[in-house]
Amino acid sequence: MNRVGKLFIGGAAFALAAMIGVNVPLASAQDATKKPAMRGDRMMGGYVGAPLISIALKHKTELNLASDQVTNLEKIKSHYDSQVTPIHQQLTAIEKEIATLTQQSPANLIQLKAKIQESEKYRSDLRYLRVEALENGKAVLNAQQQDQLKTLVRSQHERFRKQSSQTS
Numbered sequence: 001m002n003r004v005g006k007l008f009i010g011g012a013a014f015a016l017a018a019m020i021g022v023n024v025p026l027a028s029a030q031d032a033t034k035k036p037a038m039r040g041d042r043m044m045g046g047y048v049g050a051p052l053i054s055i056a057l058k059h060k061t062e063l064n065l066a067s068d069q070v071t072n073l074e075k076i077k078s079h080y081d082s083q084v085t086p087i088h089q090q091l092t093a094i095e096k097e098i099a100t101l102t103q104q105s106p107a108n109l110i111q112l113k114a115k116i117q118e119s120e121k122y123r124s125d126l127r128y129l130r131v132e133a134l135e136n137g138k139a140v141l142n143a144q145q146q147d148q149l150k151t152l153v154r155s156q157h158e159r160f161r162k163q164s165s166q167t168s
Contacts, residue, residue, distance in 0.1 A: 053077045063152075069145075077137075080129060080133035094115055
């Protein structure tokens with residue numbers, strides 16, 4: 001294989017690894033097990049990576065959430081987590097297979113393409129489940145609570161940006 005081909009495959013593998021490494025869940029709490037997420041997912045003007053249902057639950061007093069709202073948000077979060085866990089496991093396995101396929105020389109491009117397409121199907125499923133959970137969560141909150149949550153998320157985002165710019 002010539003240098004250009006090796007460079008192309010290496011670059012594609014690096015880009016794929018980078019995409020996998022930056023993915024973060026929106027609806028579930030950020031915990032030790034990072035889960036892939038798609039850029040561009042937003043709820044009520046939120047920021048990518050913001051676990052908005054978890055933020056709402058964490059700030060239930062500030063948002064003046066009623067007990068039935070808290071219960072509903074917890075159910076939505078729990079349901080989301082139970083749905084995405086097996087999908088994340090499958091996606092992780094496929095990504096390992098992709099990594100193995102890209103290490104072969106020459107790479108089997110037909111198999112590689114099939115695995116990439118399979119991984120995108122799972123990413124699509126995850127994105128839909130995220131949007132579904134966020135829409136269900138949004139339906140639990142009234143307009144005032146939604147506005148308060150937007151403000152809360154923006155202030156947390158600004159604080160994070162200031163902290164990261166100071167450490168850079």
